[in-house]
Amino acid sequence: MISVPSPRLVEKVTHYLHQGFHDHSHSLLEPPPALGDPRWTDELIMATWFQAEHGRPPDGIEHRVGRSGGGFDRLDFKFLPEGDWLAHSEDIGTAIPLNRRDPARRRLEIALPIYGGGMSYGSVSEEVMVSRAIAAQEWGTLTCTGEGGYPDGLKPYADSVITQIATGLFGVREETIQRAPMIEFKYAQGAKPGLGGHLLGDKSTTTVADIRESVPWVSLFSPFPFHSVYSVEDHRKHIDWAMIMNPEALISVKVSTPIDVDMVAVGSYYAGAHVFHMDGSYGGTGAAPEIAKKNIAMPIELAIPKVHRHLEQEGIRDEITLIASGGVRTAWDVAKAIALGADGCVLGTSELVAMGCTRCSNCERGRGCPFGLTTTDPELKEWVHPDWGAMRVGNLYASFQWQLRDILRKLGLGAIAELRGRRDLLRYIPEEFDA
Amino acid sequence: MAMAEPRNEQLEGDVPTVQAVGYRRYHIDTAPTPDLADLPHRFLVEVDRVELLKLLVKETWEYWGDWDVVAARPCVYGVFSGPIGGFAPRPEHCVGCLRCTIQHPEAVTIRHNPEWKAWGDTYLSPKLVETILSEATLGAVPVKGQGYRGRFGGPGWDRIWTDMSEIVRPTRDGIHGREFISTVVDIGSRPMHLATNGDGERPRCLQLPLPILFDSPPESAQTVVMARLLAHAAEELETLAFLPLPLVREAGAASPAVVPQLRASELAALQPAPRMVEILDDAPAALALTDAIVCERLPFEPGWREALLASIAAGVRVFHLVADYHGRGDGRFVRDLVMEAHALLVEKGLRDMVTLIGSGGIAAAEHVPKAIICGFDAVALDTPLLAALQAQPKGSVTDAATARFRLPESLNVEWGVQRLKNLAAAWRDQLLEIMGAMGLREVRRLRGELGRAMFQRDLEREAFGGIDGYD
Numbered sequence: 001m002i003s004v005p006s007p008r009l010v011e012k013v014t015h016y017l018h019q020g021f022h023d024h025s026h027s028l029l030e031p032p033p034a035l036g037d038p039r040w041t042d043e044l045i046m047a048t049w050f051q052a053e054h055g056r057p058p059d060g061i062e063h064r065v066g067r068s069g070g071g072f073d074r075l076d077f078k079f080l081p082e083g084d085w086l087a088h089s090e091d092i093g094t095a096i097p098l099n100r101r102d103p104a105r106r107r108l109e110i111a112l113p114i115y116g117g118g119m120s121y122g123s124v125s126e127e128v129m130v131s132r133a134i135a136a137q138e139w140g141t142l143t144c145t146g147e148g149g150y151p152d153g154l155k156p157y158a159d160s161v162i163t164q165i166a167t168g169l170f171g172v173r174e175e176t177i178q179r180a181p182m183i184e185f186k187y188a189q190g191a192k193p194g195l196g197g198h199l200l201g202d203k204s205t206t207t208v209a210d211i212r213e214s215v216p217w218v219s220l221f222s223p224f225p226f227h228s229v230y231s232v233e234d235h236r237k238h239i240d241w242a243m244i245m246n247p248e249a250l251i252s253v254k255v256s257t258p259i260d261v262d263m264v265a266v267g268s269y270y271a272g273a274h275v276f277h278m279d280g281s282y283g284g285t286g287a288a289p290e291i292a293k294k295n296i297a298m299p300i301e302l303a304i305p306k307v308h309r310h311l312e313q314e315g316i317r318d319e320i321t322l323i324a325s326g327g328v329r330t331a332w333d334v335a336k337a338i339a340l341g342a343d344g345c346v347l348g349t350s351e352l353v354a355m356g357c358t359r360c361s362n363c364e365r366g367r368g369c370p371f372g373l374t375t376t377d378p379e380l381k382e383w384v385h386p387d388w389g390a391m392r393v394g395n396l397y398a399s400f401q402w403q404l405r406d407i408l409r410k411l412g413l414g415a416i417a418e419l420r421g422r423r424d425l426l427r428y429i430p431e432e433f434d435a
Numbered sequence: 436m437a438m439a440e441p442r443n444e445q446l447e448g449d450v451p452t453v454q455a456v457g458y459r460r461y462h463i464d465t466a467p468t469p470d471l472a473d474l475p476h477r478f479l480v481e482v483d484r485v486e487l488l489k490l491l492v493k494e495t496w497e498y499w500g501d502w503d504v505v506a507a508r509p510c511v512y513g514v515f516s517g518p519i520g521g522f523a524p525r526p527e528h529c530v531g532c533l534r535c536t537i538q539h540p541e542a543v544t545i546r547h548n549p550e551w552k553a554w555g556d557t558y559l560s561p562k563l564v565e566t567i568l569s570e571a572t573l574g575a576v577p578v579k580g581q582g583y584r585g586r587f588g589g590p591g592w593d594r595i596w597t598d599m600s601e602i603v604r605p606t607r608d609g610i611h612g613r614e615f616i617s618t619v620v621d622i623g624s625r626p627m628h629l630a631t632n633g634d635g636e637r638p639r640c641l642q643l644p645l646p647i648l649f650d651s652p653p654e655s656a657q658t659v660v661m662a663r664l665l666a667h668a669a670e671e672l673e674t675l676a677f678l679p680l681p682l683v684r685e686a687g688a689a690s691p692a693v694v695p696q697l698r699a700s701e702l703a704a705l706q707p708a709p710r711m712v713e714i715l716d717d718a719p720a721a722l723a724l725t726d727a728i729v730c731e732r733l734p735f736e737p738g739w740r741e742a743l744l745a746s747i748a749a750g751v752r753v754f755h756l757v758a759d760y761h762g763r764g765d766g767r768f769v770r771d772l773v774m775e776a777h778a779l780l781v782e783k784g785l786r787d788m789v790t791l792i793g794s795g796g797i798a799a800a801e802h803v804p805k806a807i808i809c810g811f812d813a814v815a816l817d818t819p820l821l822a823a824l825q826a827q828p829k830g831s832v833t834d835a836a837t838a839r840f841r842l843p844e845s846l847n848v849e850w851g852v853q854r855l856k857n858l859a860a861a862w863r864d865q866l867l868e869i870m871g872a873m874g875l876r877e878v879r880r881l882r883g884e885l886g887r888a889m890f891q892r893d894l895e896r897e898a899f900g901g902i903d904g905y906d
């Protein structure tokens with residue numbers, strides 16, 4: 001029988017965990033031998049822990065790239081000679097507008113070119129959701145409910161919380177749509193394109209089932225696709241419906257990255273979307289078939305230039321905000337995505353790593369995450385207190401902002417918007433130069 | 436190109452043609468079938484017992500009276516839940532979450548097990564073997580949390596991503612509901628036009644409910660038990676198993692699901708004729724000697740193109756194109772070879788007349804749809820079958836003649852049949868996942884549909900072309 005842990009037990013476990021994150025990320029200990037993978041190397045994970053503690057990147061630990069052998073890991077910036085660098089300054093702008101086309105709706109601007117991606121209640125705990133919401137509010141950006149309802153703990157941060165409407169409509173209610181600054185229609189998710197959502201029975205606890213209005217301990221599959229959308233005209237009706245329900249909110253459309261993602265972007269623009277959010281195939285998930293993660297749809301690095309270019313050719317690029325996600329791990333990935341043509345990025349896994357995720361890939365198993373992240377288990381979820389979680393995510397944002405400004409000044413740019421689509425500032429590192 | 440006329444007597448023989456049958460939805464019965472032999476665990480759990488003792492003493496002192504706190508262990512999977520806890524850890528329960536080593540680095544270290552890493556070889560990697568073992572044990576699609584952990588794209592089949600649609604499904608019932616996607620494939624000849632005078636070529640093909648066949652095992656695994664279990668599993672799955680004729684005879688494994696492999700000169704002694712035979716030498720010559728559907732085994736070796744066209748001209752309609760176990764042949768990877776074979780036949784106007792079955796380099800579920808997209812009609816599995824049966828590779832296993840596998844001592848037919856059924860079910864379900872995401876209703880329409888594939892080379896050229904250092 002699992003019960004709520006005593007305060008002393010919580011104190012003991014969190015003390016050990018926090019000490020462990022500190023010692024490993026400060027090179028006081030050897031990296032755990034089994035930590036990391038080519039996408040998220042041991043150094044990248046520990047560097048993220050460091051940033052989550054200090055709000056700055058570490059010296060001596062690789063915090064910019066992984067070792068995946070492609071995509072962001074093969075791109076670098078062509079900085080100016082050191083003498084031409086700008087001074088590091090808070091005047092270097094990192095804000096981006098989300099509404100570029102619709103004066104009748106919110107003039108929503110986020111202070112960083114990043115916001116938090118959808119993670120549903122059930123796939124993560126309420127504590128984790130609230131942690132992300134607090135950080136988003138403090139940093140003037142957004143986070144997203146995911147498709148699992150809107151826990152009451154998020155209400156104080158409603159101005160920073162995107163309500164997601166996904167294909168299963170789990171926990172979607174009129175009032176959760178009406179309180180959102182932005183509404184996200186999730187057509188697909190990068191980690192499982194074309195397959196819908198997936199919450200295994202073990203994690204569909206009574207509280208999760210209650211908020212999702214489903215049956216406890218039964219696996220939940222969101223269908224794919226929206227059963228009410230057969231065409232771009234139906235898509236338009238969807239957006240109209242949400243716009244009428246909330247006349248202030250912006251509309252974001254989240255899709256995966258098929259070969260015709262550029263055409264989908266144009267369709268979404270004409271359907272009325274303010275934000276077009278592409279989720280690449282290497283993105284995170286609480287549970288997905290392994291075959292889908294690796295094989296269906298293209299990585300985000302390859303989709304961004306395609307869509308950016310197509311929107312430019314259609315003459316609508318400056319009227320829609322292009323957001324990239326799915327495998328965006330570091331501030332450097334964010335900057336590269338923007339140089340390839342995105343306006344900003346959505347983070348998911350990075351925020352979880354900041355709160356202690358080791359990328360062990362057992363989110364879906366049994367009681368869920370042993371670090372208290374991807375779980376609603378009454379004991380395990382206590383390992384993440386929202387104040388601590390918010391501080392970690394907030395520090396990660398601080399570090400990302402600092403690094404983005406550092407990149408911009410070395411390129412001689414005064415604002416993040418100036419970097420968009422500047423492929424000429426990138427260089428590709430061919431394989432033969434690998435160490 | 437002149438085509439050999441089919442023999443009339445073939446048309447009137449006992450060879451089944453496409454048959455009208457009542458509707459029955461194809462289903463594979465899965466059942467949990469645990470491993471026969473213990474394999475190396477993925478992780479090693481190293482505990483420093485002195486440090487552990489010190490930790491226990493410290494915690495007992497610090498939390499005296501709060502026994503829930505003292506007794507709390509840093510593993511939710513049971514590694515330290517044995518009778519003496521961390522003093523005798525149970526690595527078989529370790530999933531590599533690393534919480535124990537983050538919390539207590541002085542006392543616990545988790546390492547990858549080198550024995551596990553040595554399982555498989557450079558192509559059929561330990562990770563692939565682990566996945567196959569899970570599929571063969573459970574018969575389910577592997578589902579895990581977190582995103583992809585591997586390299587960006589990669590060699591072989593990993594250079595391909597499959598397409599998907601944002602709003603199109605084969606039906607609106609969903610893959611976990613009533614949606615029906617056909618995985619039926621035709622193995623045999625299909626005439627290009629109807630002839631009403633009785634002289635035309637009639638279709639002579641077998642319909643298999645899934646595009647997955649079994650190739651013959653390497654010589655080191657050609658045992659009686661292996662032959663029987665392959666034959667039985669193929670029969671239960673309603674597919675086909677290629678087996679050497681001597682082994683079929685020794686094992687008494689002849690069945691409608693078995694395709695004997697033999698030389699043309701051995702056909703005369705093969706009575707009654709099976710549904711299909713695989714000819715290892717002169718397939719055109721075999722056409723005149725049997726009523727069975729003739730399949731030519733054609734290795735991807737120099738000269739395969741000419742041999743393929745010549746055999747088609749002579750009337751052979753089914754080809755089993757074989758690369759080595761690493762997918763290599765004629766100096767290239769099987770992906771490129773089958774694309775070339777497919778394109779060659781399309782160019783000559785022959786593609787729809789013949790069936791191409793592929794073997795070699797198909798080592799994971801995702802390789803099946805990718806191989807079909809590149810041009811195969813179906814695949815015949817080789818090393819994945821052995822992995823599912825816990826056959827241990829000895830060194831690098833490159834080709835059937837030299838590959839050495841050690842079969843489990845207690846290998847038996849019943850266990851093996853269920854393991855292969857589980858594997859087939861898991862792979863078929865994953866094929867459905869891929870096709871469902873594309874919005875395709877039947878696997879026959881996937882064949883050669885290169886527009887459903889995204890090639891890393893093409894996408895990178897489009898995305899990174901013009902960036903310094905790329906070109």
